[in-house]
Amino acid sequence: MFQNGYLKVRKLEEKDDHLLAKWLSDPSVLEFYEGRDNPFDLARVNKVFYAPQDVVDKCIVEFDSNEIGYIQFYQLDEETKKEYGYENEHVYGTDQFIGEVEYWNKGIGTLLVSSMVNFLMEHKKAARVVMDPQTRNTRAIKCYEKCGFKKVKLLPSRELHEGEYKDCWLMEYRE
Template identity: 70%
Template sequence: MVRRLAEKDKHLLAKWLSTPEVLEFYEGRDNSFDVEKVERVFYSSDDDEVKCIIEYEGKSIGYIQYYELDEETKKEYGYESGRIFGTDQFIGEVDYWNRGIGTLLITSMTEFLFDRMNADKVVMDPQVWNERAIKCYEKCGFNKVKLLPKHELHEGELRDCWLIECR
């Protein structure tokens, strides 16, 4: 189940985003979060992301956000028109990794964005070295579209990412 982020979730986000295993793949191990940083980054009202908590069998286990791409990002990615949505996500409870939950999450979120939000495409930009995530996304119908060189700062280094999309 996916539900909207609530005030009570800030301590969970701080816990997950101070776990080295999670930070290795999301934000970077040199970019740990405390509650104050979580409040600044996740609870500011000046962004367009819809921020959510992932629950599995009644337990909060991760985070996902979705958003419609702005015109600048569409141009950067090579899109001229259409309703294009992006997502970012992580499973913060490491014990829930490698259990098929990511595949279930991405499949259901993609269906939601197409069916309820009238998306024409859904895109993500995983770092090229994150093969486990890319394999999950490909299993869910995403295809590599374009290499984005030096696209994301991660652990002090600009990393290449793949632009992947699902139609």
């Protein structure tokens, strides 16, 4: 896919299933991604992340040759573009997490998000890139704002997380 210094983003491979199962059973990661009441075992990882009909590009994030996280990107479908007000635009969304918590708060997330935005703008000709973090996920929101994302719309009760519907921000990056 691409590399930026010590950061490398590569396509998800079958052998990566154990990494996803490890990360997605860690309560620290699950606090904001999927929920602590919703851990993944190997069977669930294989069902969710390796579906053949999926239109999402799924990738592993490496830093200094260590596998540390996950990122996916996808073109928004027509229904979602209409909901967000992007009907005639080429818009991509991303979701990501750093699964190795010792790599948190070191600027790697900012490097990852800004590198992915550059990739999507240059190679996929995206007009905008969007994300929808939970409003309470202040660390992620600060990271995205550092990368040039702006909060554009509150999405009330957007995501079922740990038994409650949580508000999210629609955040966008555009040149």
